[in-house]
Amino acid sequence: MTSVRNQPDPADTDPVARAVLDAMDAAGPQVCDDMTVEVALSVMTSARTGRLRVCDNDGMPTGLVTRAQLAVVRDGPGYSDRVQLRDLLGCRGPQAPAAATAERTTYRRPSAPVR
Numbered sequence: 001m002t003s004v005r006n007q008p009d010p011a012d013t014d015p016v017a018r019a020v021l022d023a024m025d026a027a028g029p030q031v032c033d034d035m036t037v038e039v040a041l042s043v044m045t046s047a048r049t050g051r052l053r054v055c056d057n058d059g060m061p062t063g064l065v066t067r068a069q070l071a072v073v074r075d076g077p078g079y080s081d082r083v084q085l086r087d088l089l090g091c092r093g094p095q096a097p098a099a100a101t102a103e104r105t106t107y108r109r110p111s112a113p114v115r
Contacts, residue, residue, distance in 0.1 A: 028052055033062055033086035037070050040085055044070075054085050063089040 028049035033056055044067050051066045
């Protein structure tokens, strides 16, 4: 007979980890970071939520986006229908507050490479 020993969940012992997990769970639906801004806004409308949890292709959370953030980007001068959520989140990790930076930043489409 094999004995299985479970490790305690870090969120059970660390109040900060529990708070982060609770905030991410309360964020609403989980979407992949390759989703476009328009599709994300449609998902929010369909789900009747004001924010989305954004994850990478491995399912790891990379940030949160709100309807207000996406509206600012969509109405900005550099917007195109190809802007993806990962373009907005950049290199920030899962603990970075998306709301703190995205509303202060205007998205600018990357310039075309010089040939």
